[in-house]
Structure formats: C-alpha cells, structure tokens
Amino acid sequence: MNCVVEGNxxxxxxxxxxxxxxxxxxxxxxxxxxxxxxxxxxxxHSAYACFFFSPLFFQHYSPGSVSEQGTETMTCKLVMKxxxxxxxxxxxxxxxxxxxxxxxxxxxxxxxxxxxxxHGITKTHNLYFQESEALxxxxxSHLCPNVLKAPAxxxxxxxxxxxxxxxxxxxSMSPLSVSLKNYYEGGxxxxxxxxTEMSLxxxxxxxxxxxxxxxxxxxxKELRGLLSFAESHSLPVLVxxxxxxxxxxxxxxxxxxxxxxxxxxxxxxxxxxxxxxTETPAQTPLRCAVIPVGSRKADSDKSLDIPAxxxxxxxxxxxxxxxxxxxMQLLPHIDDSHILDVxxxxxxxxxxxxxxxxICSLLFRAVxxxxxxxxxxxxxxxxACYSDTEEEMEEDCTRSPSL
Amino acid sequence: xxxxxxxxxIACLNHFTRVITTISKLTKMCVLRLTPDNLYFVLSxxxxxxxVSMWCELSQANFFDEYQMEGVSSxxxxxxxxxxxxxxxxxxxxxxxxxxxxxKLTKKHCPCLTIAAELPTMSSINRVVTHDVPVDVIxxxxxxxxxxxxxxxxxxxxxxxxxxxxxxIVDRMKNLSNFLVVEANxxxxxxxxxxxxxxxxxxxxxxxxxxxxxxxxxxDGGPSQSRDxxxxxxxxxxxxxxQQFLMGQQVNPSKSMCNIVHQRILHLILLHEDVSLQYFIPxxx
Numbered sequence: 001m002n003c004v005v006e007g008n009x010x011x012x013x014x015x016x017x018x019x020x021x022x023x024x025x026x027x028x029x030x031x032x033x034x035x036x037x038x039x040x041x042x043x044x045h046s047a048y049a050c051f052f053f054s055p056l057f058f059q060h061y062s063p064g065s066v067s068e069q070g071t072e073t074m075t076c077k078l079v080m081k082x083x084x085x086x087x088x089x090x091x092x093x094x095x096x097x098x099x100x101x102x103x104x105x106x107x108x109x110x111x112x113x114x115x116x117x118x119h120g121i122t123k124t125h126n127l128y129f130q131e132s133e134a135l136x137x138x139x140x141s142h143l144c145p146n147v148l149k150a151p152a153x154x155x156x157x158x159x160x161x162x163x164x165x166x167x168x169x170x171x172s173m174s175p176l177s178v179s180l181k182n183y184y185e186g187g188x189x190x191x192x193x194x195x196t197e198m199s200l201x202x203x204x205x206x207x208x209x210x211x212x213x214x215x216x217x218x219x220x221k222e223l224r225g226l227l228s229f230a231e232s233h234s235l236p237v238l239v240x241x242x243x244x245x246x247x248x249x250x251x252x253x254x255x256x257x258x259x260x261x262x263x264x265x266x267x268x269x270x271x272x273x274x275x276x277x278t279e280t281p282a283q284t285p286l287r288c289a290v291i292p293v294g295s296r297k298a299d300s301d302k303s304l305d306i307p308a309x310x311x312x313x314x315x316x317x318x319x320x321x322x323x324x325x326x327x328m329q330l331l332p333h334i335d336d337s338h339i340l341d342v343x344x345x346x347x348x349x350x351x352x353x354x355x356x357x358x359i360c361s362l363l364f365r366a367v368x369x370x371x372x373x374x375x376x377x378x379x380x381x382x383x384a385c386y387s388d389t390e391e392e393m394e395e396d397c398t399r400s401p402s403l
Numbered sequence: 404x405x406x407x408x409x410x411x412x413i414a415c416l417n418h419f420t421r422v423i424t425t426i427s428k429l430t431k432m433c434v435l436r437l438t439p440d441n442l443y444f445v446l447s448x449x450x451x452x453x454x455v456s457m458w459c460e461l462s463q464a465n466f467f468d469e470y471q472m473e474g475v476s477s478x479x480x481x482x483x484x485x486x487x488x489x490x491x492x493x494x495x496x497x498x499x500x501x502x503x504x505x506x507k508l509t510k511k512h513c514p515c516l517t518i519a520a521e522l523p524t525m526s527s528i529n530r531v532v533t534h535d536v537p538v539d540v541i542x543x544x545x546x547x548x549x550x551x552x553x554x555x556x557x558x559x560x561x562x563x564x565x566x567x568x569x570x571x572i573v574d575r576m577k578n579l580s581n582f583l584v585v586e587a588n589x590x591x592x593x594x595x596x597x598x599x600x601x602x603x604x605x606x607x608x609x610x611x612x613x614x615x616x617x618x619x620x621x622x623d624g625g626p627s628q629s630r631d632x633x634x635x636x637x638x639x640x641x642x643x644x645x646q647q648f649l650m651g652q653q654v655n656p657s658k659s660m661c662n663i664v665h666q667r668i669l670h671l672i673l674l675h676e677d678v679s680l681q682y683f684i685p686x687x688x
Contacts, residue, residue: 161497
C-alpha cells in the first residue's frame, strides 16, 4: 500500500490519529480498494472507532503492491503510542510538513511514514507492525430507533459542562428534550462529586428522531476525540442509539472521509440506582461489551448487507465475546463470580437454525482462530448481560454454543 | 433552613466566579457562612492547614439580584456549610454566558448547593443546566470556630507592593529556601529575606506607605504610637504558604496591605470594592 497525503490534509490525518488514540492502544491500518481505514478498539471491547479515508483524500493512493494484485491487502496492527508520537504536535506539522507518505509492504514487516518538510528535510519513520485480521464492528445504525444530528459545536457545548475527568455520562431522550447527566457509581465518592445535568429542546438539533424513551450511559472520555475532530472540521455529528445495553454510534462524514465511534452502553442504567440492591456485593452494573466484531471479508460491506446477520447482531445481547484472558484481566469491575458461561437461553436463541449458528461462527471466527477449540469456548465469559435475567446469572450453563 | 439567590448581571457573575476561584486556590475545603447581608468564606486555623486561616467577606447586595435566606432559627439567622470551593468554581465557570444563575440550598442525595442556569440559544427555548454541588451542614455548636477573626494587635502595618511583583520574587526565593522572613517598618520599608547556609538574599521595597489605622488599631495606644519608625517587625513564615496565597490572586485589589505581629503572625489583607479577603499565616521559629 502506498499513499501520499498532501499538506493541509496531514493535519486532519493527525487529528484522526489523536481521536483514535483516545480509544485504544493499538491502531489497525486497513487499506482497501475503497480507501484507507484506521481503526482502534479499547481493550475491554467496549469502544471502537474507525476513520475511513476515501482515495479522494489522498494526493495519491494505491492500495496494494503490484505483485499482490489478486490477493487481499494486508491489515497492519501498529502500536498507537508510536504512531501518535509522530503526529503529536499538530501545530508544527501544519507549519512544516509539505506532504506525508505512508507505505506498507516494502520491506514486508514495516510501515514507512515519511514527512517531506520545508527546507528539503525528509523525516522517515519505520514502524514495525503485526499482521492481523481486520477489525470491524458490525453495527446496524439504520435499525436504531433514536437518531440525533447536530453541528459538532452543539455537542461540544453540551459536554463542556462536564469535567474532563468525567468518565461516563447518561444521554436521555424524550419527546420533549434531550438531556445529559453525569453518571456516578455508588459509594462514598458520590458525596463529593458534583452532579450535573443539562437539557436541550429538540429544536436545537438539525435532526431529531424519537424512537422511544431511552437513557443510555456510555464513556464520555472515549468520545471527546471524535467531537474535537468534528469541531475542527465543522462537521455535523450523527448519533444513533436504541435501548440501554445496545451500542451507541457517533459518526461524522464529509466528501472524503467518514469517522465512526461505537461505544457500548450500560445495561439498565436507569433502573439500577444506588438504592436498589443487586445480587452481588459489588454494586457496579456489569458493563455490556457488546460490540460484535466480525472478521472482514474481501468486500467489507457484505457483513452489513446480510439482513439476517444484522438482525442477529442488533438483538442478541447474549453474544459471548472474545479472548477470555484479555477480558478477565482488563475488566476490573468483574470478579470471577460474574464470569459465566453462556446461559442456556442465549445458546438456544443463537443456535436455533443452522443458518444462525453459521452466522454466530462467522462473527466469532476472528477471535476463536487464535484460541484452541478445545472447549474453552464453552467458558467464554459473558460480559454482555441481559438485565431481566439477573437472578439466573448464577446458574451454570451446561450447553455451550457450538462454534 | 432555606437559601435562594439569583445573579442576573454578567459582570457580577464573572466577579463572583473569580472570587470563588481565588478561594479554591487557597484551600481545598472551607466553610461558607450565609447571613442576610453577607457571604463569608472561612477557613479556621487548624494544625491540618498549617495554622493558616482565611476570612473572605462579600456583601451579597453587590452580587445577587435576589437573595433570600432563612437561617437555622430566628436568633441564629445564619447558615453554615462546609463546601469544596473548587466544585463551586467549576460549576460557575460553565455557566458564564447564562442569562440568569440561581443558587439554592437543596437536598438531593445529600445537602447540595444547586447552581441552575439558563443558557441562551438560537432557538426560543433555553438550555437548562444544573449542577448539584454537595455540601455539609455545620451544626450550630461548631459555629464558634468560624467567627470573624479579631484584628491582631500588630506591630507594623504596611501597604504591599504589587502582588505580581511579590509573586515573582517569592517564586524565585522558593527555589532557595523553605522559609522566608517578611519584615517591615512604619517608614514604608519592607524586606523579604531568605537565608541558607550557602546564600542569603534580600529584596528591599521602599516608599510603600503605611495605612493610617490611627488609634482604632492599637487599643492600648502605647507601643504602636511610640514605635521607632525604622524599627522592623518581622515574621518568618513557610514560603509555600505565602506562595499559595499569591498564586491564587486573579484580580488586582484596590488595596492590599499586611500587618505584622512581631514573630507571631503575618496578616495579609486584600480589599476590592465589594470583597475583602484576610489571610493569616503564623510565624515559625
């Protein structure tokens, strides 16, 4: 892959990297005939971002190297910190860089990023990458009942009321208002934290589609990068969401690029106030990490075109998820008692038909290819829980989904 | 107990926010006393603060358009709350463009000062923002700890040089020593001195002027009046405390002065039109 980004666009590219760095520690660089996608996901798999640049964005763009014409292009997984350090100071990039060339494949294990700067200076950086399966969240935004659209500035004004350290906020939509409040988990801290709430009238939005009362809680920190990107380009932001537990999608687009951030939302965030006792001593609701990630096939759009698959994705809250080791390390709220096998109900719904079981396996293949299928799939921790079956959470599952 | 205030004027809101921001830089927590005429931010000198105490007085009429309060009882028509000024400051900063800001004492999950504002927007309906800042109500039996400090029987009182100049000097001296001696006399001369094994540095100020306290200040009329004008009164203080005081100041006061009780206390007074701030730093040996 070889592409050249010209002067002004280098700053936009850098800003995209800044936004992605808020999400995860690794950057997936995914070139294809349609354009270059930069993606990242956080370790808990509860936040995903994708910045997609069409060939028009580049001064020059060629996705695959000549010798590999017939094969799939390679997806490179890079360490975010390394890439971010190259684009860290956007002001100086704007001043000095005339163009930036990114090439993958020569030699095979390196991504070469070259900055051609003023005064004839060329800076060349070689970053080693790991070849990887492409990362792509499967999210059917057209199925979301609630939609908001507004200039980035409006969202910026909304979130500025919350301190930068605020982790999570709750967005509520009703026919007469849209409101944001900060979300705090119970405990002693709530005596000292400010509770902030702000609400707007639907008229303030460019587009307001009310599909049902909804209060979703998601991580604000991960979103700020996209909002700042959108504000710097004066782009409107689209928000798609549904009921609590389902992911929320923020997207911006213009003629040459599209950016999407998909965040998991807490399940039943409203119904579970600090006064309601839960089953377990740890009061925090389980975070629902329901960003189903599919392995990308040659045509990346296909996964969204199959209606049956997207229906499955949108409704199945019981999707067992990914690398159990990663999950167990990086989710501090969840202790062993919460880690369950998939309850029988979910297995049943996931595997009723041969077609759906095949789809399940397609969804999971990206991950399970790296593990042994020796039954440890049966003990994948379920992080996506469903709020109405809390009492059953303690049950062991005897049946495992067939993968 | 009830409290409800409303600020409509943008300049008042701005000024109020700046005062609270200054207080937030001086201390993490302090007591807010509300009376029918004034608001006081009080920090009582305790060992935990290093003996530093603060008294900041605001006249409510200069800030609030509407102000209603009902204290604990009719004889004790006051409310005493423990607050974290930084929370108040943060909440107020986000509503600087508001048409009106209401501050009320409410009870949510705990007693709170609720700051509610209406922000102007393009459409006809305003945006509403509320911040609930948790506070602690201070029981009446502890109120005696937060009384107005009496003016100490000082030896010398002198106007301060511009705070910015002082801050620059103190910042640099801090790199050399932990303790600073402030001394002044009735001739308008002031020195800032540090002394270590390796180095001693003194900054001299002249022609500062001495406030005409006259007879009110020194009750017994004796020592102050017959004091030799060249005689320096000094106080050796922890330099970080002085630096913290100077760092927080955001607005140039109309009058700034300090009173020194020889080897006991450094008493700093800043007067703006509608706010007065007093800060006491105890002297160390």
